[in-house]
Amino acid sequence: MSKIILCNDDDVEKSIVLLxxxxxxxxxxxxxxxxxxxxxxxxxxNKTLQRxxxxxxxxxxxxxxxxxxxxxxxxxxxxxxxxxxxxRIMYLMKLGLSxxxxxxxxxxxxxxxxxxxxxxxxxxxEFLVNSMEKPVRxxxxxxxxxxxxxxxxxxxxxxxxxxxxxxFSLKDMLGKNDExxxxxxxxxxxxxxxxxxxxxxxL
Numbered sequence: 001m002s003k004i005i006l007c008n009d010d011d012v013e014k015s016i017v018l019l020x021x022x023x024x025x026x027x028x029x030x031x032x033x034x035x036x037x038x039x040x041x042x043x044x045x046n047k048t049l050q051r052x053x054x055x056x057x058x059x060x061x062x063x064x065x066x067x068x069x070x071x072x073x074x075x076x077x078x079x080x081x082x083x084x085x086x087x088r089i090m091y092l093m094k095l096g097l098s099x100x101x102x103x104x105x106x107x108x109x110x111x112x113x114x115x116x117x118x119x120x121x122x123x124x125x126e127f128l129v130n131s132m133e134k135p136v137r138x139x140x141x142x143x144x145x146x147x148x149x150x151x152x153x154x155x156x157x158x159x160x161x162x163x164x165x166x167x168f169s170l171k172d173m174l175g176k177n178d179e180x181x182x183x184x185x186x187x188x189x190x191x192x193x194x195x196x197x198x199x200x201x202x203l
Contacts, residue, residue, distance in 0.1 A: 015045055023053075023067050037074040052077045052085075059089060060103025073110035088113045091121060095136045105143040112143050124150055132158055134170075142170040161185060 020030045034040055043049050053066065056076070061069055070077065079085050092102050105112050115121055124146055128134050139145050148154050157173050166185060176184060 012041060016040060016049070019045060019049060023063075023070070025067060025071070029071060033071065033074045037078065039078045040074065043078050049077050052079070052081065055081055055085070056106075059106075060099055061106055065107045069106060069110045073114065075114055076110065079114060085113050088115070088117065088121070091117050095125065097136065097140065101137070101140045105140055109143040109147070112146060115146055120146055124154065127154065127158075131155075138170055142174070145170045145174060148174050157181065 016034070017027075017030055020033065021027075025033070040049065056066060056069065057063065076085070089099075089102055092105075093099070097105075125136060125139070127150060128138065128145070129136060145154075153174065161168050161173060164185065
């Protein structure tokens with residue numbers, strides 16, 4: 001029998017629900033959080049959940065923004081502080097970002113601290129700096145950059161813009177769907193639209 005099932009008794013469930021209610025979550029949202037991350041049931045309220053909440057507050061995610069962060073990425077509550085969260089923060093700080101920068105990034109894109117350094121953060125930072133020739137600070141304004149596939153989306157779109165000598169922000173490059181990107185930067189779509197007929201044009 002799994003650890004989650006063993007720990008999922010009425011008292012634990014009520015205590016966890018109460019913890020979330022104290023953060024002003026309604027019952028519907030609490031249900032969604034627990035359904036998405038049932039590992040929360042196996043976590044100690046004081047040693048794990050409360051400690052994560054206090055830690056996030058300590059790195060700049062205030063009580064005002066904390067519910068939004070948890071709602072979008074409840075896995076943060078069961079992530080190891082020393083082996084996962086803190087290592088990501090230290091890596092980003094070594095790149096020159098401040099605690100305030102990182103807190104802002106987490107508030108706007110909660111999954112940030114769950115990404116692998118070697119598998120996600122480092123290769124995308126290296127491409128940003130070395131190939132795109134953009135400053136590291138650009139990710140502060142658009143931390144969702146890390147969520148896109150390097151090979152399938154970031155590189156192809158960058159080379160399209162580079163070959164056309166188009167100036168762009170990370171959001172310009174990645175925030176559009178394929179059709180919008182093609183219409184905006186490749187002329188596809190506009191070419192398919194017939195120009196309006198002038199009243200002076202002969203039939």
